Every structure is written in structure tokens, then in C-alpha cells.
Amino acid sequence: MSSPIGDIAEQSRTVSSAQAGRWKAAWKYIKRDKYLYLLLVPVLAYYLIFKYAPMFGEIIAFKNYRFADGIWGSQWAGLKHFQRLFTSPDFFNVLKNTLLLNVYSIVFAFPVPILLAILLNEVRVEWYKRMIQNLLYIPHFISWVVLGGIVIALLSPSTGIVNTVLKLLGLEPVYFMASNFWWPIMFIVSGIWQSAGWGTILYLAAMAGIDPQLYEAAKIDGASKLRRIWHVTIPGIRSTIAILLILRVGQMMDVGFEQVFILQNKAVYEVSNVISTYVYHVGLEGAQYSYTTALGLFQSVIGLILVVGVNKLIKAMGENGLW
Incomplete structure (x- = not known):
């Protein structure tokens, strides 16, 4: 035994x-x-050098960092900068603006590439489909410096084509880029113009993997085109939508810098000043490196929590998450 x-x-x-x-x-x-594994070396080196190594600098969020003293030579400050962060009215204003713009983006901008991909997938005239695709993709490859200039020029109250049309209709010109009401709307619309076309690529690729026999079977059963889209196309790309939604929610604390910085002005700081521009003005221009590093660390932690939480929620709904 x-x-x-x-x-x-x-x-x-x-x-x-x-x-x-x-x-x-x-x-x-x-x-x-x-x-083949040697091909991974440049990629691993990139992430180690530019993604993981800079994380060492997060330590200055807990120090009174002075450039002359360096990271190790600067005095420890404990949670001083975090206390200042959570008691600053400016912080709560930029946090509110960041979250609101991201919520607007998810509600209004996130569905647009899905809709465009479904519409393009139903187009049967190849030359027309390719032309529309190219026109939709072009803005993605143009810098926000150029796109922002185009948006500002189009919406100019004196020479912009939009206000020119309004004047012809007998209406008063609207100062779109200087209005706290209109600026977030123009921000979302310009963001859709720049990125929606590129986003359709992922959904079109997912649709290409749907078995054509499913469409034939649905057609034989008498399903209309809208029914085929609802019961075949959308379920076929549901996993792609879920993954992109997880990634998008993970960016809830980060609006980006270029678009906001190009489009904003002093008249709309109340609604346009977000975390990225606040870090630029306070951290770089004001040389308050420790304070803005604390803000960046808080931003990263909340982003991680959002990604993990939404990933678990998506998996609980029966879809494949990121892991």
C-alpha cells in the first residue's frame, strides 16, 4: 500500500x-x-526602450523633482503631489472635460465606422466602392496641423463656407470654435472625419471572414437585406466590436493632444482643456514635472482599471476579451 x-x-x-x-x-x-524569432528582437527592443524603461521616471511623482538634482538626487515628497492633485479645482475641470469628450466620442463616433463598413459591404459596384473607400481613408494620413487648419477655415465666422451659407439663408454667423456649446460638437465631428474611414478597414476585414453561405441561407429563408445585416453581418463582427470597444474604453482618460491643442483657444478653455493639454501647460511650460507625473500615473492606473473591468464584462457577456 x-x-x-x-x-x-x-x-x-x-x-x-x-x-x-x-x-x-x-x-x-x-x-x-x-x-523568424530574430525578427521579434527590434519589436522587443522598441517596447523595452520606449515603453518599459520610461516607467522608471514615474518615481518623480513621489519626489520634489529638480532637473539639476536628477531623479535620485531630488528629495522625497511622499503623496504630496497627489494630495495637491485631488484638491485642485483645475484638475476636476480637466477630468470632467476629458471624460465628457470621451463619452461623446464613444456614443457618437464609435458606431460610425461600423455603419460605414456595413454600407460599403453592401455596395456591389467595385469601382464606386474603391473610390468611396479611398475618399474615407485619406484624412487618416493627414496631420492634425493641416486638418485643424481646414476645420478652422471652414468654420470661420467671416470667411468660412459654413457661415457663408448661413448668411445666404438669412441667419446670423456662428462662432463655432469660440462657443462652449459648439466646440465639443465640432471636436467630435472633426474626429469622425479624420478616423472613421480608417476604422472601417477592421470591420470590413472581419466581414470578409463571414461565410457567404450564411447570407445565401438567410436569403432562401426570405430574409430581407436589413434582416441579413442584423442576423448575419452584425453577429459576424461582434467579437471585433467587443475588442475595439475594450481598447476604446481604455482610452477614456486620454483624449489625445494634437487635435485638442490645434482646435482649442482661450475662449473655450472651460470645455476644451483636457488632461493632455493641462499636462503640457502645467508640466512643460510651468516646469511642474512631479505634479504632472502624478497626474499621468493616476491617468494610467484608471485606464488599466477600465480595461480590466470592461474586459471582464465583455467576457461575462459571452464574447472573447483581450485575454
């Missing part, structure tokens, strides 16, 4: 031998495909 201790030891030896076998098999594949 075997003893419990002997059984445990035997199980441990079995697990160890199995792990050793897996490592041996993995090393065999690595040796066989060593030149």
Missing part, C-alpha cells in the same frame, strides 16, 4: 517531467525557427 507522501512525490515528479517535456519541445521549435 502506497503512502500519501509517496503519492504526492510521484505526482510532483510527473508534473515536473511534463513541464520539462514542454520546455524541451518549445526549445526545439525555437531552434528550428530561430531566424
Whole structure:
């Protein structure tokens, strides 16, 4: 009769031998495909140098950082900068603006690429489809410096084409870019113009993987085009929508810098000053590096919590998450 201790030891030896076998098999594949794995070296180096190594600088959020003293030479400040952050009225204003613009973007901008992809997927005239795709993709490759100039020129109260049309209709010109009401709307609209076309690529690629026999079967069953879209196309891209939604929610604390900085002005600071521009003005122009690093660390932690939370929610709904 075997003893419990002997059984445990035997199980441990079995697990160890199995792990050793897996490592041996993995090393065999690595040796066989060593030149392919070498292609990963530049990618790993990029992430190590530009993504992980800079995380060391987060330590200055807990110090009174002075450039002359360096990171290690600066005095420790504990949670002083976080206390200042959470008692600053400016912080809560930029946090509110950041969250509101992101909520507007998810509600109004996120569905647009899905709708465009569905419409393009139903187009059967190839030359027309390619032309529309190219026109939609072009803004993605243009800098926000140029796009922002175009938006400001189009909406100019004196020479902009939009206000020129309003004047012809007998209406008063609208100062779109200097209005606290209109600026967020123009921000979202310009963001859709710049990014929606590029986003359709992912959804069109997902639609290309849907079995055409599903459409044929639905058509034989008498389903209309709208029914086929609802019951075949949308379920076919649901996993792609879920993953992109997780990534988009993970950016809830980050509106981006270029678009806001180009479009904003002093008249609309109350609604346009977001975390990225606040960090620029206070951190770089005001040289308050420790304070803005604390803000950046808070921003990253909240972003991580959002990604993990939404990923769990999506998986609970039966979809595949990021992990």
C-alpha cells in the first residue's frame, strides 16, 4: 500500500517531467525557427526602450523633482503631489472635460465606422466602392496641423463656407470654435472625419471572414437585406466590436493632444482643456514635472482599471476579451 507522501512525490515528479517535456519541445521549435524569432528582437527592443524603461521616471511623482538634482538626487515628497492633485479645482475641470469628450466620442463616433463598413459591404459596384473607400481613408494620413487648419477655415465666422451659407439663408454667423456649446460638437465631428474611414478597414476585414453561405441561407429563408445585416453581418463582427470597444474604453482618460491643442483657444478653455493639454501647460511650460507625473500615473492606473473591468464584462457577456 502506497503512502500519501509517496503519492504526492510521484505526482510532483510527473508534473515536473511534463513541464520539462514542454520546455524541451518549445526549445526545439525555437531552434528550428530561430531566424523568424530574430525578427521579434527590434519589436522587443522598441517596447523595452520606449515603453518599459520610461516607467522608471514615474518615481518623480513621489519626489520634489529638480532637473539639476536628477531623479535620485531630488528629495522625497511622499503623496504630496497627489494630495495637491485631488484638491485642485483645475484638475476636476480637466477630468470632467476629458471624460465628457470621451463619452461623446464613444456614443457618437464609435458606431460610425461600423455603419460605414456595413454600407460599403453592401455596395456591389467595385469601382464606386474603391473610390468611396479611398475618399474615407485619406484624412487618416493627414496631420492634425493641416486638418485643424481646414476645420478652422471652414468654420470661420467671416470667411468660412459654413457661415457663408448661413448668411445666404438669412441667419446670423456662428462662432463655432469660440462657443462652449459648439466646440465639443465640432471636436467630435472633426474626429469622425479624420478616423472613421480608417476604422472601417477592421470591420470590413472581419466581414470578409463571414461565410457567404450564411447570407445565401438567410436569403432562401426570405430574409430581407436589413434582416441579413442584423442576423448575419452584425453577429459576424461582434467579437471585433467587443475588442475595439475594450481598447476604446481604455482610452477614456486620454483624449489625445494634437487635435485638442490645434482646435482649442482661450475662449473655450472651460470645455476644451483636457488632461493632455493641462499636462503640457502645467508640466512643460510651468516646469511642474512631479505634479504632472502624478497626474499621468493616476491617468494610467484608471485606464488599466477600465480595461480590466470592461474586459471582464465583455467576457461575462459571452464574447472573447483581450485575454
